[in-house]
Amino acid sequence: MIPTDYRLAPALLLSLLVHLLSFLPGLLPPQSRRPPAPPPLLAQLQAPPSAPEVVPLELPEPPPAATPPPAKPRPPKPAPSPAAPDWQREIRRQFGEQQQRGEFYPAEAIARGLQGEVLVLLLLAPDGSVTAARVEQGSGHRLLDDAALRAVRALRSLPADAPRETLIPVRFRLR
Numbered sequence: 001m002i003p004t005d006y007r008l009a010p011a012l013l014l015s016l017l018v019h020l021l022s023f024l025p026g027l028l029p030p031q032s033r034r035p036p037a038p039p040p041l042l043a044q045l046q047a048p049p050s051a052p053e054v055v056p057l058e059l060p061e062p063p064p065a066a067t068p069p070p071a072k073p074r075p076p077k078p079a080p081s082p083a084a085p086d087w088q089r090e091i092r093r094q095f096g097e098q099q100q101r102g103e104f105y106p107a108e109a110i111a112r113g114l115q116g117e118v119l120v121l122l123l124l125a126p127d128g129s130v131t132a133a134r135v136e137q138g139s140g141h142r143l144l145d146d147a148a149l150r151a152v153r154a155l156r157s158l159p160a161d162a163p164r165e166t167l168i169p170v171r172f173r174l175r
Contacts, residue, residue: 087162094155095170103154105172106147114141118148118170128158136167144172 098104116139123132133152138145148170 086159090158098151104151106143109143115173116141116144118145120148120152120168122152122166122168124164130155
């Protein structure tokens, strides 16, 4: 058996030789080996490929019966006349009742002196009840816009001649 002091010395010597071998190529003079020269670059201009002839697309004329009629421009909304339809008078009446109950013009808006006009889109069911309402053009005051929506959504039992979809101007004016 080899004493333990001598077993470590050969292992260290062997490790030192292995590590020195990695530095050996750097210690030797370099060999004059040149890498092969790359081939010279050649460039040539070629004519662009000819584009295929463009054939204009022609669609067959649709049959005359299949053409939809031209859209009719919407006529401007007439100003309310003294002889307003029943449904407009009914809306004014219901707004007046809401005002008498103190539900139409918000007290906070009155205190702050807010005025404006809100354009509300109103959708009605066939029975005259409000199906949906949304602000199409606001007054610039969120308080008045919300009050206009509440007032329109509170409308009940409008007459049968009321359109199923209409724009309602809701005005808030201080006197």
